[in-house]
Amino acid sequence: MYKDLFKQYLVSEKRFSPHTVEAYLNDIKQYLEFCEKNSVNSLTTNHKIIRTWIVSMLKLEYSTRSVNRKISSIKTYYKFLKRSELIETDPSQKINLVKNDKKLPHFVKAENMDFLLDEVEFPDDYEGLRDKLIINLLYFTGMRRSELINLKISDVDTAGKKVKVLGKRNKERLIPLTKELLYIYNVYIEKRNELFKASEDYVFLTKKGKKLYPKSVYYTVNRYLNLVTKIDKRSPHVLRHSFATHLLNNGADINAVKELLGHANLSATQIYTHNTFEKLKRVYKQAHPRA
Numbered sequence: 001m002y003k004d005l006f007k008q009y010l011v012s013e014k015r016f017s018p019h020t021v022e023a024y025l026n027d028i029k030q031y032l033e034f035c036e037k038n039s040v041n042s043l044t045t046n047h048k049i050i051r052t053w054i055v056s057m058l059k060l061e062y063s064t065r066s067v068n069r070k071i072s073s074i075k076t077y078y079k080f081l082k083r084s085e086l087i088e089t090d091p092s093q094k095i096n097l098v099k100n101d102k103k104l105p106h107f108v109k110a111e112n113m114d115f116l117l118d119e120v121e122f123p124d125d126y127e128g129l130r131d132k133l134i135i136n137l138l139y140f141t142g143m144r145r146s147e148l149i150n151l152k153i154s155d156v157d158t159a160g161k162k163v164k165v166l167g168k169r170n171k172e173r174l175i176p177l178t179k180e181l182l183y184i185y186n187v188y189i190e191k192r193n194e195l196f197k198a199s200e201d202y203v204f205l206t207k208k209g210k211k212l213y214p215k216s217v218y219y220t221v222n223r224y225l226n227l228v229t230k231i232d233k234r235s236p237h238v239l240r241h242s243f244a245t246h247l248l249n250n251g252a253d254i255n256a257v258k259e260l261l262g263h264a265n266l267s268a269t270q271i272y273t274h275n276t277f278e279k280l281k282r283v284y285k286q287a288h289p290r291a
Helices: 003-013 018-037 047-059 064-083 110-118 126-141 145-149 179-195 214-225 236-249 254-261 266-287
Strands: 162-166 172-176
Touching: 003 018, 003 064, 018 047, 018 064, 047 064, 110 126, 110 236, 126 145, 126 179, 126 214, 126 236, 145 214, 145 236, 172 254, 214 236, 236 254, 236 266, 254 266
Parallel strands: none
Antiparallel strands: 162 172
């Protein structure tokens, strides 16, 4: 109903992308079919039928993200109808978005990381040394992929055993470096400088001497994590999650972890405490006589 007019509204006034327009139209079609199935006039109904529709989707285990997108579609649709004077009252005004499920971050178990760093052999050529440093640097520092790609030789203070990282909103932070990590770094840099001109300041380069690109880092991390874990996600960010989770599991202060990660707010760091709490619950159940 009023599909063509609504589509024109989405394209011309809301300026939505073709993908978003198609998604919104599909959502409205699904909602109108639900109304028809329940013998409800969508133009005169109240908020209760919308809530019933939402509950039906949740029972079918739609993700909260998907449901919230559909709610946004309905709200936009009724707003359009109200503005076009096709309805008197907007039943979607009393509808709120569904609270999103908090997804715990994926992380690699500490023993699996130990095996990767201590037992897995990396090739002894330039790319092997570079990839070994990528894995170690992401896990030892918790830096983001973009921060690693943009890291410059001038950012690494080998004498002071620290690295300067430029994070989001151009906020700088210092992260300490271990002797083990510095050794891997120095071996790589020596090989790098043999092959490429010293004037190129980026730490990580392709085999052609160009600045490393995001997909290359992803494929490198994914390939090596695939050797030691079967978790669904095996991306560079998983090493950042592992860094934070392992620190907290071993008693690190959450405010210190916040600074190391470069989070603006403590709430962003607190998601990792859910993983550590799950570990505590398992220990409690195993050890307490009445658990």
